[in-house]
Amino acid sequence: EVVLTQSPGTLSLSPGGRATLSCRASESVTNNYLAWYQQKPGQAPRLLIYVTASRATGTPDRFSGSGSGTDFTLTISRLEPEDFAAYYCQQYGSSPPTFGQGTKVEI
Amino acid sequence: EVQLVESGGGLVQPGRSLRLSCAASGFRFDEYGMHWVRQAPGKGLEWVSGISWNSDSTGYADSVKGRVTISRDNAKNSLYLQMNSLRAEDTALYYCVKGRDFRVLSPFDYWGQGALVTVSS
Numbered sequence: 001e002v003v004l005t006q007s008p009g010t011l012s013l014s015p016g017g018r019a020t021l022s023c024r025a026s027e028s029v030t031n032n033y034l035a036w037y038q039q040k041p042g043q044a045p046r047l048l049i050y051v052t053a054s055r056a057t058g059t060p061d062r063f064s065g066s067g068s069g070t071d072f073t074l075t076i077s078r079l080e081p082e083d084f085a086a087y088y089c090q091q092y093g094s095s096p097p098t099f100g101q102g103t104k105v106e107i
Numbered sequence: 108e109v110q111l112v113e114s115g116g117g118l119v120q121p122g123r124s125l126r127l128s129c130a131a132s133g134f135r136f137d138e139y140g141m142h143w144v145r146q147a148p149g150k151g152l153e154w155v156s157g158i159s160w161n162s163d164s165t166g167y168a169d170s171v172k173g174r175v176t177i178s179r180d181n182a183k184n185s186l187y188l189q190m191n192s193l194r195a196e197d198t199a200l201y202y203c204v205k206g207r208d209f210r211v212l213s214p215f216d217y218w219g220q221g222a223l224v225t226v227s228s
Contacts, residue, residue, distance in 0.1 A: 001169075035214040037152075044202060044218035045152065056216060088152055092212045095166050099152040 002027055002091050004100035011105045019076040021103045023089035028069045030093025036065055036074045039102075040085045048087075049074065079105070109133040109217045111203045116222030119193055127222055129186040129203030137161075137181035140206035140213055143188045145199035146221075155201070156188065160209040171197075193226045200224075 003026040013019055023034065032052040037045040047056040049065035052072060062077045076083055084107055089100040115127040127143070142157040156177040158165045165177055176189040186203055200221040206213040 033212070033214075037215075039152075044220055045215075046218070047207075047214055047216045050207065050214040050216075056214075090152075090214070092214055095212060096168055097154045097157070097212060099154065102151045 001096050002029065002094060002098050004089055004091060004098055006087075006089055006100035006103045008103060009101075011103060012107070013079055013105065014107065015079050015081055017079050019074075019079055019083070019105055021074040021076075021087055021089075021105075023067075023072040023074070023100050025070040025072070025091060029072075029091045032068050033091060033093035034065070034067065034072045035090045035092065036063075037088045037090065038083075038085050039088065045088065076105075109205065111205060111217060111219035113201065113203045113219045113222035116201065116224045118225045118227065120228050121194060121226055123193055124189070124191045125193060125224060127188040127190070127201055127203075127224070129219060131184045131186065131203075131205070134205070134217075136179075136184040138209055140209055140211050141179060141186045142204040142206060142211075142215060143177065143186075144202045144204050144215070144218075145197075145224075146202070147196075147199040150199075153199075157206070157211040158186070159211050164211050166211050190224070193224075195226050198224060198226050 007022045036049040039045040053065045110132045112130045143155040178187045203219040204215040205217040207216045
């Protein structure tokens with residue numbers, strides 16, 4: 001299975017700052033089928049980005065995804081208070097679909 | 108509005124069985140793949156199982172293969188997860204999740220609020 005490693009584990013930033021989250025795959029992700037999810041405490045995850053760079057419905061344009069092959073990035077251009085949360089990458093190009101271990105973005 | 112409502116969770120002894128159900132509404136259920144994803148307390152996300160729109164294709168995580176069966180009833184807009192031989196490590200919040208298209212392999216665009224399964228004697 002494809003193992004996804006996210007870094008850093010925790011990112012400490014201020015509102016208005018720029019967040020750069022990394023997701024590295026153990027092998028090339030088929031068709032760059034890489035998604036990003038946001039999860040706030042006590043809530044279910046929410047799809048932000050799919051197929052590396054496409055924003056899901058309702059995802060603000062301050063969120064952007066990039067990358068290909070084995071290296072992917074989620075960038076939050078200007079952090080809003082509601083963006084402080086955990087973020088997970090997921091590959092769905094090959095079975096089983098797998099998640100990274102998560103990055104927590106904290107104030 | 109898409110709604111996914113899980114039921115059937117609870118406290119169960121090791122080795123026993125449990126069946127989770129998910130009632131879906133707000134979309135054409137028979138056009139989309141569906142999944143179960145779990146999250147152990149304080150931990151990350153783990154895909155458990157998925158099923159295509161017409162049940163022709165299913166998939167299971169190695170951690171549950173042989174102990175779990177996913178199924179769906181398109182006439183009832185419902186998804187199920189039969190879990191047997193439960194272990195302590197199966198303790199988690201189980202989310203019912205909608206795929207973005209009809210296949211098993213697709214991103215997950217809507218999530219339920221989860222059903223808590225606790226395996227303990």
